[in-house]
Amino acid sequence: MAQTDSYFTTGLDADPELASAIAGELRRQQNGVELIASENIVSRLVLEAQGSILTNKTVEGLPYARYYGGAVFADAIEALAIERAKKLFNCGFANVQPHSGSNANAAVFLGMLTLGDTILSMNVAAGGHISHGHPATLTGRDYRIVSYGVSRETERIDLDEVRDLARRERPRMMIAGGSAYPRAIDFASMRAIADEVGAYLLVDMAHFAGLVATGLHPDPLPHAHVVTTTTYKSLRGARGGMALWNDESLSNRINAGIFPGVQGSVLLHGVAGKAACLGEALRPAFAAYNRAVIDNAQALAHALANMGLRIVTGGTDTGLMLVDLDARRLTGDVAAKALERAGLAVNKNMIPFDTRPPEAPSGLRLSSNAGTTRGFGAAEFETIARWIDRVLKNPDDDAVIGAVRKDVAALCAKHPIY
Ligand SMILES: *Cc1c(COP(=O)(O)O)cnc(C)c1O
Numbered sequence: 001m002a003q004t005d006s007y008f009t010t011g012l013d014a015d016p017e018l019a020s021a022i023a024g025e026l027r028r029q030q031n032g033v034e035l036i037a038s039e040n041i042v043s044r045l046v047l048e049a050q051g052s053i054l055t056n057k058t059v060e061g062l063p064y065a066r067y068y069g070g071a072v073f074a075d076a077i078e079a080l081a082i083e084r085a086k087k088l089f090n091c092g093f094a095n096v097q098p099h100s101g102s103n104a105n106a107a108v109f110l111g112m113l114t115l116g117d118t119i120l121s122m123n124v125a126a127g128g129h130i131s132h133g134h135p136a137t138l139t140g141r142d143y144r145i146v147s148y149g150v151s152r153e154t155e156r157i158d159l160d161e162v163r164d165l166a167r168r169e170r171p172r173m174m175i176a177g178g179s180a181y182p183r184a185i186d187f188a189s190m191r192a193i194a195d196e197v198g199a200y201l202l203v204d205m206a207h208f209a210g211l212v213a214t215g216l217h218p219d220p221l222p223h224a225h226v227v228t229t230t231t232y233k234s235l236r237g238a239r240g241g242m243a244l245w246n247d248e249s250l251s252n253r254i255n256a257g258i259f260p261g262v263q264g265s266v267l268l269h270g271v272a273g274k275a276a277c278l279g280e281a282l283r284p285a286f287a288a289y290n291r292a293v294i295d296n297a298q299a300l301a302h303a304l305a306n307m308g309l310r311i312v313t314g315g316t317d318t319g320l321m322l323v324d325l326d327a328r329r330l331t332g333d334v335a336a337k338a339l340e341r342a343g344l345a346v347n348k349n350m351i352p353f354d355t356r357p358p359e360a361p362s363g364l365r366l367s368s369n370a371g372t373t374r375g376f377g378a379a380e381f382e383t384i385a386r387w388i389d390r391v392l393k394n395p396d397d398d399a400v401i402g403a404v405r406k407d408v409a410a411l412c413a414k415h416p417i418y
Pocket of ligand 1: 038099100101102103129131178179204205206207230240241
């Protein structure tokens with residue numbers, strides 16, 4: 001039976017329940033300040049590429065070597081994304097198929113390791129990411145995970161600790177890069193340790209890929225055997241992940257780890273979204289954006305510190321920072337909820353050597369990524385710091401929270417999205 005005409009023409013109007021929830025989310029994004037480090041705001045271009053008819057096409061395998069026919073344009077789109085990724089990160093090989101950052105990591109492990117091998121990665125409590133072998137994940141069950149932390153004095157990675165652990169535990173893979181680590185990592189030293197013990201070095205640059213692409217952060221690619229990233233945080237693009245490398249002898253193993261290792265067919269619309277954001281990232285405006293991300297993060301960190309809030313490690317080399325709430329006698333969950341009511345989206349986070357549990361930790365994680373995309377500068381981020389301070393001093397005061405919420409909405413109205 002032929003579909004009624006409306007099947008191909010009616011949009012969200014046909015589903016008011018879903019439409020109203022999406023409209024609500026759009027308003028939330030429009031009227032609130034996004035400070036969550038794992039988020040950003042994509043361009044109309046990326047939105048159109050990812051929300052396209054490409055969702056209809058099924059392809060498996062790599063471009064020009066597919067299992068299904070009809071892949072001429074699919075091949076062109078994926079090849080474009082790969083070429084742009086290689087150009088942006090100045091590397092020899094890229095796989096743009098991982099559906100997410102976690103999948104990219106699981107695929108690299110599967111392709112490069114043998115089940116049961118030892119992985120040396122950063123503790124989640126010190127800023128590592130759960131996909132680096134947390135016991136609750138599949139990778140945590142499939143491999144033997146040993147973790148390093150940070151130094152108690154500097155709250156930074158202690159290379160002596162990493163070296164001692166590597167010598168004792170003989171990992172097959174070492175991982176650098178986390179989700180709540182605000183400082184640049186010494187990739188050359190990590191690689192020297194990996195070489196000494198015969199391990200691969202994986203760098204997961206999800207939170208600083210945009211800075212690497214624009215030369216504002218040390219580049220892991222000359223040092224790591226393989227680099228993984230998400231594409232929707234600092235790269236400001238489609239949801240998904242990527243793997244990048246330079247050693248051709250690893251290609252088959254990494255590609256096979258992704259497909260058929262941990263994934264089936266390609267999310268071609270996601271790959272198109274990645275091609276779109278990588279294209280944007282190759283333009284000069286992306287470098288200006290990333291410079292502003294750093295300047296704004298430093299302005300925010302500095303302003304919060306001046307208000308008596310301790311910034312973990314004393315600052316940030318990326319767009320990301322951790323705030324210790326101890327001085328306010330607040331926990332991260334209570335603070336995040338009060339800030340959300342004021343229109344300021346943040347996430348609770350453990351700080352290094354936290355004595356509190358993950359559900360009610362001592363810190364907050366903030367980032368300048370999304371606000372900078374809206375066009376906020378240092379002055380706006382200093383204002384945001386004052387709002388944060390007011391809310392944290394009055395987390396139960398509805399009048400204060402209401403007043404901040406109005407100011408937040410006014411700032412957002414001056415920097416509209418979509
Ligand atoms: C966000 C993040 C990931 C996971 O990405 P998903 O797309 O949520 O799977 C992996 N690694 C790091 C370091 C991250 O920050």
